[in-house]
Amino acid sequence: MEFPQKGIPIDKIKGELIALKSGDMDWKGARAFSMVFRASEDVSKVVETAISTFVFENGLSPFAFPSLLRMETEVTSMTADLLHGGPNAAGNMTTGGTESIIMAVKAARDYARERRPEIKEPELIMPRSAHPAFNKAAYYLNIKTVTVPTSESSIVDLDAYEKAFNSNTIFAMGSAFSYPHGVIDPIEKMAAVAKEKGVWFHVDSCVGGFILPFLEKLGYPIPPFDFRIAGVMSMSADIHKYGYVSKGASTITYRNADLRKYQLFVYTDWNGGVYATPAISGARSGGPMAAAWSVMKFLGWEGYMRLAKDAMEATRLLMEGIKLIPGLHIIGDPPATTFAVGSDTLNVFTLGDAMKTRGWNIDSQHMPPTLHFTVSPMHLKIVEPFLKDFTDAVKEVSLLKQEDISGEAAIYGMIGSLPDRAQAKEMTTQYFNDLYRVK
Numbered sequence: 115m116e117f118p119q120k121g122i123p124i125d126k127i128k129g130e131l132i133a134l135k136s137g138d139m140d141w142k143g144a145r146a147f148s149m150v151f152r153a154s155e156d157v158s159k160v161v162e163t164a165i166s167t168f169v170f171e172n173g174l175s176p177f178a179f180p181s182l183l184r185m186e187t188e189v190t191s192m193t194a195d196l197l198h199g200g201p202n203a204a205g206n207m208t209t210g211g212t213e214s215i216i217m218a219v220k221a222a223r224d225y226a227r228e229r230r231p232e233i234k235e236p237e238l239i240m241p242r243s244a245h246p247a248f249n250k251a252a253y254y255l256n257i258k259t260v261t262v263p264t265s266e267s268s269i270v271d272l273d274a275y276e277k278a279f280n281s282n283t284i285f286a287m288g289s290a291f292s293y294p295h296g297v298i299d300p301i302e303k304m305a306a307v308a309k310e311k312g313v314w315f316h317v318d319s320c321v322g323g324f325i326l327p328f329l330e331k332l333g334y335p336i337p338p339f340d341f342r343i344a345g346v347m348s349m350s351a352d353i354h355k356y357g358y359v360s361k362g363a364s365t366i367t368y369r370n371a372d373l374r375k376y377q378l379f380v381y382t383d384w385n386g387g388v389y390a391t392p393a394i395s396g397a398r399s400g401g402p403m404a405a406a407w408s409v410m411k412f413l414g415w416e417g418y419m420r421l422a423k424d425a426m427e428a429t430r431l432l433m434e435g436i437k438l439i440p441g442l443h444i445i446g447d448p449p450a451t452t453f454a455v456g457s458d459t460l461n462v463f464t465l466g467d468a469m470k471t472r473g474w475n476i477d478s479q480h481m482p483p484t485l486h487f488t489v490s491p492m493h494l495k496i497v498e499p500f501l502k503d504f505t506d507a508v509k510e511v512s513l514l515k516q517e518d519i520s521g522e523a524a525i526y527g528m529i530g531s532l533p534d535r536a537q538a539k540e541m542t543t544q545y546f547n548d549l550y551r552v553k
């Protein structure tokens with residue numbers, strides 16, 4: 115594709131942008147169960163207003179834009195309050211869960227470098243259900259990952275966890291809750307082991323951080339998962355998930371500012387001036403900061419509790435309805451608003467495809483094969499039509515023979531079941547490299 119010679123007017127651009135969206139998942143109609151967290155129209159309006167007010171401001175310089183410095187520190191303070199960080203907690207906003215996680219791992223690595231310089235090959239301990247952002251962080255920061263086995267429903271093997279520690283361990287973590295099956299790891303026990311061994315412990319609350327505190331307050335049985343637990347040194351919590359802000363808004367919080375210091379990057383010998391940034395990004399859009407600040411103020415405890423209640427009610431109704439469909443089951447006993455559906459009799463990937471033809475977008479997961487549901491408050495409106503279509507799709511798929519299975523389901527099933535994982539990685543790399551080809 116050549117660079118355009120002449121420009122085109124805004125109206126035409128707008129039309130083309132809208133047309134481009136036509137093949138996308140229908141998140142607005144609450145017909146998707148991942149990617150976009152949907153609260154309500156009025157929250158979306160707050161986000162759009164805040165973003166358009168600060169769209170060009172740059173969070174790189176707290177001196178040029180004291181407005182952004184103020185909003186970022188207020189957002190991180192409100193988050194620390196929510197997570198019981200206490201008066202010494204310190205944090206920053208980042209562009210997303212992955213960046214927050216990379217910053218926590220980097221801080222822990224540099225903290226260990228200072229205190230335990232004899233460690234030359236640092237290791238990070240993570241349950242198998244933990245998000246691949248930890249694998250990515252370890253890969254980027256040259257740290258070895260040690261993966262702790264979990265049951266088929268993501269319950270971590272605590273004995274194996276304890277045995278995974280050695281003299282090279284610099285970081286351990288648990289999820290509250292984890293993405294695949296929505297499980298809250300036994301944070302109290304895991305943090306206690308790490309504390310006893312003198313190892314940094316992180317809680318990944320990227321998806322749970324902005325819903326678990328409200329569920330706890332509503333009286334749901336949520337085990338302790340935050341800074342109230344002594345060994346917890348850092349937590350990641352994403353505002354662009356259950357905080358209901360558009361993408362580009364996450365937080366990383368530390369127990370105190372001395373720990374946060376290990377996250378910062380400072381370079382004082384550049385002829386462009388003194389350069390200091392809290393996280394990976396240099397220039398940072400003011401939009402997500404303003405949106406996070408505005409939505410927190412707009413909703414407050416009251417609004418977030420109302421939305422948490424709706425999301426929980428939608429989850430309960432969906433799970434109860436799904437349990438009644440012959441051949442399907444829920445994986446484990448998820449305590450919050452994420453769950454997965456498996457089957458002993460059906461190919462669930464084909465079921466996902468059959469739902470796609472009915473206009474629903476449900477992500478496939480493997481090991482074991484399941485369909486993923488992260489439930490938003492807006493899903494309360496679609497419980498009935500969803501369950502009707504899901505029941506019909508199950509009937510349709512149960513009539514199929516193995517040789518009829520094609521499309522995405524076949525590819526996904528094949529990648530998940532390849533015994534040679536290096537080959538699975540190579541195939542996926544090649545596929546992804548081709549996907550973003552130049553036109």
Ligand SMILES: Cc1ncc(COP(=O)(O)O)c(C=O)c1O
Nearest residue numbers: 210211212245247292293320321
């Ligand atoms: C538990 C958990 N951690 C980390 C992440 C990564 O967040 P992001 O996609 O914002 O980088 C996710 C994303 O879904 C998640 O669910």
